[in-house]
Amino acid sequence: MLEFALNAISNEAMNGIYIALTALMALISVAIIVVVLMQEGESGGVSAITGGNSDTFYEKNKGRSKEQILKKVTLILGALMLVLSLVFFILKITG
Numbered sequence: 001m002l003e004f005a006l007n008a009i010s011n012e013a014m015n016g017i018y019i020a021l022t023a024l025m026a027l028i029s030v031a032i033i034v035v036v037l038m039q040e041g042e043s044g045g046v047s048a049i050t051g052g053n054s055d056t057f058y059e060k061n062k063g064r065s066k067e068q069i070l071k072k073v074t075l076i077l078g079a080l081m082l083v084l085s086l087v088f089f090i091l092k093i094t095g
Helices: 002-007 011-038 044-050 066-094
Strands: none
Touching (some): 011 066
């Protein structure tokens, strides 16, 4: 059924879809790179060795911090990249 629907789309329209998907994947890739570079490095292992206190205000509100938001954005962008890659792959195989 998917092949029938894709065969109904003209070659010019499919080329446009391929170009749009490729451009969207490139934009998401650049966004992932930027978001990852904005994140700070984690040094959780060092505080465990020195006996650091994990019951701080920062630890309690970690979900609302800039770092946690950047991690969530990275996960969302990665999931979008995965879905777009699968869609692109399915279109290439059936087309």
